[in-house]
Amino acid sequence: QVQLVESGGGLVQPGGSLRLTCAVSGSNPHFYSMGWFRQAPGKEREGISCIHYGDDSITYAESLKGRFTMSRDRPKNTVYLQMDRLEPEDTAVYYCAALRGLCALVGDFYDYWGQGTQVTVSS
Numbered sequence: 001q002v003q004l005v006e007s008g009g010g011l012v013q014p015g016g017s018l019r020l021t022c023a024v025s026g027s028n029p030h031f032y033s034m035g036w037f038r039q040a041p042g043k044e045r046e047g048i049s050c051i052h053y054g055d056d057s058i059t060y061a062e063s064l065k066g067r068f069t070m071s072r073d074r075p076k077n078t079v080y081l082q083m084d085r086l087e088p089e090d091t092a093v094y095y096c097a098a099l100r101g102l103c104a105l106v107g108d109f110y111d112y113w114g115q116g117t118q119v120t121v122s123s
Contacts, residue, residue, distance in 0.1 A: 002026035002098045002112045009094060009117030012086055016121070020081040022096030022114060033103045034079045035110060036070060038092035038119075046092075047105030051079065059103050086121045093118050 008020040022034070035050035049060045049070040058070050069082040079096055094117050097110035104110075 002029055002032060004096050004098060004112055004114035006094065006096050006114040006117040009119045011120045011122065013123050014087055014121055016086050017082070017084045018086065018119060020083070020094055020096075020117060020119075022079040022081075024077045024079065024098065029077050029098070030074060032098040032100055032111075034072065035097045035099060035103070035105065035107075036068075036079075036081045037095045037097060037107050038090075039095070039116075040089075040092040043092075045095075045107050047107060048081065048094075050099070050103040050105055052103040053101075057103070059105065061105060083119070086119075088121045090121050091119060 003025045005023045012018050031053055033053045036048040037045050039045045048064055051058045051070055051072050067085050071080045096114045098112040099110045
């Protein structure tokens with residue numbers, strides 16, 4: 001079993017940046033691919049990025065590539081999401097999730113979820 005705790009959300013002005021952190025604990029965390037997702041009010045959950053458990057290759061949603069950067073620190077069992085040039089449309093609850101298997105941007109495939117962290121982009 002894996003436990004995930006997100007942090008780093010908050011209020012930021014348009015054009016600003018935030019870095020989200022996901023602390024991973026539990027059994028064999030290195031065997032899990034990790035994903036970032038978000039859900040805005042009234043909208044469906046959206047896949048942002050995922051990092052493969054084996055080679056740390058990263059897949060991004062095309063619409064977010066270039067502004068969002070995912071990374072993983074294996075010794076610290078931590079996954080990050082650096083978000084730059086934020087826009088009001090990025091306002092959402094952001095979640096990290098763990099998948100015992102290949103990387104995917106579909107949330108239904110994931111086994112474990114964090115509680116989420118709120119990101120609000122507003123002037």
